[in-house]
Amino acid sequence: MPSIVPLHTQPWPMGAVRGRSLFARGGVVDGAARDARCAMAALLALATFLLLLILRGADDNRLVSWQWTFANADIAALIAMFAVALAAAYVVLRAAHVVEVGPALLFTLAFAAGALCWREPEVIVDAARYLAQAKQLQVYGIGYFLSEWGHGIWAWTDLPLVPFIYGLALELGGGERIAIQFVVTAMFAGTVVLTYYIGGLLWNAQVGRSAGALLLGMPYLLTQVPLSLVDVPTMFFLTLAVYLSLRALREGGTTRVALAGAAIVLALLAKYSTWLMLTVLPVMAVVCALEAPRIVARRTAALCTWVVLLSIPLLMWRAELFAVQLQLLMDYQLAGLQRWHETMVSTLLFQVHPWITLFALVAVALALWRRDARFLIVTWMLLLIVMLEIKRSRYMLVAFPMLALMAGYGLTVIRNQTLRGYVVMCVVSASLLTAMIGYLPFLRSTSAANLQAAGSYLDAGTAPTAEVIVLPQRHSVVNPVVAVPILDLYTRKSLVFERDAELHGAPPSDLATSALRFTWEYRDPAYLRAPPGPSHAHIPVVVILDAPDQALPPRVAQKVADLNLAREFNNSSEIFRFRTVVRVYEPRQGPGSAGLSGTSEKG
Numbered sequence: 001m002p003s004i005v006p007l008h009t010q011p012w013p014m015g016a017v018r019g020r021s022l023f024a025r026g027g028v029v030d031g032a033a034r035d036a037r038c039a040m041a042a043l044l045a046l047a048t049f050l051l052l053l054i055l056r057g058a059d060d061n062r063l064v065s066w067q068w069t070f071a072n073a074d075i076a077a078l079i080a081m082f083a084v085a086l087a088a089a090y091v092v093l094r095a096a097h098v099v100e101v102g103p104a105l106l107f108t109l110a111f112a113a114g115a116l117c118w119r120e121p122e123v124i125v126d127a128a129r130y131l132a133q134a135k136q137l138q139v140y141g142i143g144y145f146l147s148e149w150g151h152g153i154w155a156w157t158d159l160p161l162v163p164f165i166y167g168l169a170l171e172l173g174g175g176e177r178i179a180i181q182f183v184v185t186a187m188f189a190g191t192v193v194l195t196y197y198i199g200g201l202l203w204n205a206q207v208g209r210s211a212g213a214l215l216l217g218m219p220y221l222l223t224q225v226p227l228s229l230v231d232v233p234t235m236f237f238l239t240l241a242v243y244l245s246l247r248a249l250r251e252g253g254t255t256r257v258a259l260a261g262a263a264i265v266l267a268l269l270a271k272y273s274t275w276l277m278l279t280v281l282p283v284m285a286v287v288c289a290l291e292a293p294r295i296v297a298r299r300t301a302a303l304c305t306w307v308v309l310l311s312i313p314l315l316m317w318r319a320e321l322f323a324v325q326l327q328l329l330m331d332y333q334l335a336g337l338q339r340w341h342e343t344m345v346s347t348l349l350f351q352v353h354p355w356i357t358l359f360a361l362v363a364v365a366l367a368l369w370r371r372d373a374r375f376l377i378v379t380w381m382l383l384l385i386v387m388l389e390i391k392r393s394r395y396m397l398v399a400f401p402m403l404a405l406m407a408g409y410g411l412t413v414i415r416n417q418t419l420r421g422y423v424v425m426c427v428v429s430a431s432l433l434t435a436m437i438g439y440l441p442f443l444r445s446t447s448a449a450n451l452q453a454a455g456s457y458l459d460a461g462t463a464p465t466a467e468v469i470v471l472p473q474r475h476s477v478v479n480p481v482v483a484v485p486i487l488d489l490y491t492r493k494s495l496v497f498e499r500d501a502e503l504h505g506a507p508p509s510d511l512a513t514s515a516l517r518f519t520w521e522y523r524d525p526a527y528l529r530a531p532p533g534p535s536h537a538h539i540p541v542v543v544i545l546d547a548p549d550q551a552l553p554p555r556v557a558q559k560v561a562d563l564n565l566a567r568e569f570n571n572s573s574e575i576f577r578f579r580t581v582v583r584v585y586e587p588r589q590g591p592g593s594a595g596l597s598g599t600s601e602k603g
Helices: 031-054 075-095 103-115 127-140 142-148 161-172 177-202 205-217 219-224 231-251 254-268 273-277 280-289 293-336 344-351 354-370 375-387 393-413 417-444 448-460 480-489 554-560
Strands: 465-470 494-497 541-545 563-569 581-587 599-601
Touching: 031 075, 031 354, 031 417, 075 417, 103 177, 103 205, 127 142, 127 161, 127 480, 142 161, 161 177, 161 231, 177 205, 177 231, 177 375, 177 393, 205 219, 205 354, 205 393, 205 417, 219 231, 219 344, 219 393, 219 417, 231 254, 231 273, 231 280, 231 293, 231 393, 254 273, 254 293, 273 375, 273 393, 280 293, 280 375, 344 354, 344 393, 354 375, 354 393, 354 417, 375 393, 393 417, 417 448, 448 480, 448 541, 448 563, 448 581, 465 480, 480 494, 480 541, 541 554
Parallel strands: 465 494, 465 541, 563 599
Antiparallel strands: 541 581, 563 581
């Protein structure tokens, strides 16, 4: 066992992470040896990807399982494409060895990777909640949002920060979905940069650089970037709170403490799961106090006081609602964690590149060997996930930056900088290939893409308004009315929707424990409700069905009897039970109907 200096006698930041190398006797090797080791890494990367393809039936992810996304894959072609990508990665690595991989480059690469997925449709119905809240800010203004959130604006178990940001994005972006995607992608790229900085604060730039890049090695995370959910923004605010709090505890200063307190409050307002994850802050305080107990104690007290002062107005604003939401989470969501899950094998081997998991495990052994107390900071959230048996990828996503930091720490066993960089590029290349060749085409083939296509089609017409009718789902427990705010995201037209309890049916008997319970408790926002007055006889009618063969109820059939079926969008992967086939009916002599009657679109 080497002699390791205890944490409290080491200055921060630590210099080069010490320890014996498993891959090189020193930091410098000759060109031939370096090339040989990189070639070996490439072969291992190819073998890993091939093994995952062969074992894809073990992936039980509920959104992008490999057994679905690569069901009909040409394995030989995929391996060939990956081999070309690995060769190109090595050429780039050797050609750009003088380029400093810093925060600006990491941000740019992460943003570009996220933007490549912007064509993905809104495949998770939870987006309806956040979109309905955000759209009301766009339509009625900030004052209405602040006064009516949780009252006139239905909030369920959501917190206001992310819908507020999305509402501002819609307002500034003219109601376009790309405005939200730009903001979320910037937050994802910002998380990559924050991960880089946290690694540098805890250890050194090498760890931070590897960790930041490894966030791109999680293909599931890339699928979440284009979506109007709260998970990626929550990950950003949580990581921001960790970074700024770490700086405040280590370096002090009124400004740093104030910024850290504000970041913590923002994280608390993003999602209730951050309340649990922010228990990492006491862990950080204890670890920092190993060096300077009295100074860190004063800084911790100042930070806590500031957080409390900032939180008091928020609690006074909606204390009763927060209490109701927390009770619902305790009675419903916490118990649901045991029912709504995927296996760790799925998340840590398929949805996260297995080398990240491997090096994270190496890091645990390495930190124990080095007696590195700082490592506890980045493992705390993962320990909570394991202890609480949280097994769904989406719920684990907020801790992905910490997993990347663990892996970045584990990568320090590779002393040669070129080899270490190439290993990271192998991971990122595999992830991008998985996301772009497997996940994105699969998600674009689902029925969720029908809403996206229908919105674009409506925008091509001249009618300013369209009426929406939603038929009941025969094979899913989802209340289909949640498709309306998602369709609204895709079009600049004003949508009119009137809920029909008789038409939409009754909720399922197991609603109290259903993962889709919110779809039945969802309240239609005011901007979608039909205004009083005569029926809309001269506007397009959009009918959302669960399949092309679903019969129209008599009332609906009568309503569209005098209209042309202008277009039908009937994509369906046949994987998910909730399906949205969309028909657009237009007035016979209405604008945009000529030449479109009876046409259908698939693919």
